[in-house]
Amino acid sequence: MRASIALFATVVGLIMIFSFKTPDTTRPPTAIAGLPTPAPDSTSPSPTASPSGSESPSPAPGRYRDGQYTGSDISMRFGDVQVRISVKGGRITDIQTPHMPFDRPRSQEISQEAAPLLYHEVLQAQSAQIDSLSGATYTSDAYAQSLQSALDQAHS
Amino acid sequence: MGTAISLDMRAPWVGPEVVDEFFAWLGSVDERFSTYREDSAVSRVRRGEVAVLDCDSDMSEVLLLCEQVRLASSGVFDAWTHSPEGFDPSGLVKGWSIDRGAEILLSGGARNFCINAGGDILAQGEREPGVAWTVGIRNPLEVGGVAKVISVRDMAVATSGAYERGAHITNAVAPGAPGELLSITVVGRGLTLTDAYATAAYAMGDAGTSWAASQPGYGVFAITRPERAVWDGEFDKLIETGAKAGSAGARS
Numbered sequence: 001m002r003a004s005i006a007l008f009a010t011v012v013g014l015i016m017i018f019s020f021k022t023p024d025t026t027r028p029p030t031a032i033a034g035l036p037t038p039a040p041d042s043t044s045p046s047p048t049a050s051p052s053g054s055e056s057p058s059p060a061p062g063r064y065r066d067g068q069y070t071g072s073d074i075s076m077r078f079g080d081v082q083v084r085i086s087v088k089g090g091r092i093t094d095i096q097t098p099h100m101p102f103d104r105p106r107s108q109e110i111s112q113e114a115a116p117l118l119y120h121e122v123l124q125a126q127s128a129q130i131d132s133l134s135g136a137t138y139t140s141d142a143y144a145q146s147l148q149s150a151l152d153q154a155h156s
Numbered sequence: 157m158g159t160a161i162s163l164d165m166r167a168p169w170v171g172p173e174v175v176d177e178f179f180a181w182l183g184s185v186d187e188r189f190s191t192y193r194e195d196s197a198v199s200r201v202r203r204g205e206v207a208v209l210d211c212d213s214d215m216s217e218v219l220l221l222c223e224q225v226r227l228a229s230s231g232v233f234d235a236w237t238h239s240p241e242g243f244d245p246s247g248l249v250k251g252w253s254i255d256r257g258a259e260i261l262l263s264g265g266a267r268n269f270c271i272n273a274g275g276d277i278l279a280q281g282e283r284e285p286g287v288a289w290t291v292g293i294r295n296p297l298e299v300g301g302v303a304k305v306i307s308v309r310d311m312a313v314a315t316s317g318a319y320e321r322g323a324h325i326t327n328a329v330a331p332g333a334p335g336e337l338l339s340i341t342v343v344g345r346g347l348t349l350t351d352a353y354a355t356a357a358y359a360m361g362d363a364g365t366s367w368a369a370s371q372p373g374y375g376v377f378a379i380t381r382p383e384r385a386v387w388d389g390e391f392d393k394l395i396e397t398g399a400k401a402g403s404a405g406a407r408s
């Protein structure tokens with residue numbers, strides 16, 4: 001029981017994309033489902049309720065299936081962002097960015113800053129050392145969207 | 157493109173309907189306050205189709221908060237002059253919507269959660285029993301770097317800086333100059349004013365750090381070029397003991 005609680009306590013994330021605050025939008029605001037996703041039917045159990053009192057250390061049901069998942073290519077003001085994740089043992093073990101915007105000098109500056117840091121952030125969030133980072137970028141929003149679509153694929 | 161809002165919740169858990177209500181609330185804020193939606197109330201105000209005070213009570217509340225920050229910042233933060241296209245309360249709406257959303261979670265029974273809205277954070281309660289939330293402040297001068305790690309309980313942390321210099325921040329000093337202000341982080345209760353103060357302080361340039369420090373109950377941590385950090389006593393007071401021995405630059 002304790003093990004499953006710890007697993008769920010690691011990260012419960014839900015991400016939603018809004019249209020306010022940043023301009024240059026060409027896509028409508030999208031709500032994207034989060035990690036353990038609350039079912040649309042509110043009578044279903046809470047995402048935090050472990051289905052069983054299993055003492056197995058294996059990932060809880062509903063975590064990620066092992067494999068490699070490539071997120072959507074997300075367009076943002078500085079170019080395209082795409083994230084690819086590798087999952088092993090139900091946890092994210094690697095994050096790559098096949099596409100980061102490098103088309104203009106300013107974009108390069110921002111990408112170089114954003115890519116390694118965001119990589120750091122996601123892995124840190126898993127290891128629960130830094131819970132959250134203050135100071136964001138436009139790139140980070142596109143990163144979050146692409147990451148989320150990769151996570152959706154990895155979600156069993 | 158928009159603002160990504162993430163919710164990290166820890167025990168005690170709440171039902172999915174509470175989380176759904178939280179995100180539905182944020183959706184309704186987006187519908188009414190987005191400057192990029194033709195049919196939002198803000199867009200209707202801009203077109204002169206309706207007066208701000210004739211919209212709903214949320215709009216009036218936002219307007220009053222905008223006025224409060226405009227007066228406190230001697231007009232630097234001004235929802236009426238910020239955009240050439242007219243009324244634009246975006247600089248305040250994000251923090252306000254998070255604070256109101258947090259009330260939904262709290263009244264639904266949640267006690268411990270951390271909301272990150274595009275790099276501005278509301279850390280409610282604690283990460284686990286006896287352990288505060290850990291927040292990293294990005295270092296704008298170091299690739300992938302974190303300038304400072306702080307531990308907070310029931311606290312908002314907002315950063316405005318060079319890495320997010322976009323349309324929503326004006327009046328910033330010329331980039332590249334020595335002593336250039338690169339980022340300002342404000343720590344305080346509630347994300348509404350914490351975020352608005354960070355935005356206003358960064359827009360003020362060099363004067364912003366001391367202005368933010370002069371706001372009672374709010375602490376400030378600023379990073380300038382070359383790599384230097386300055387912060388005030390209130391900042392030290394609001395972050396947890398033990399996290400103060402940061403790796404950031406010299407205190408001045």
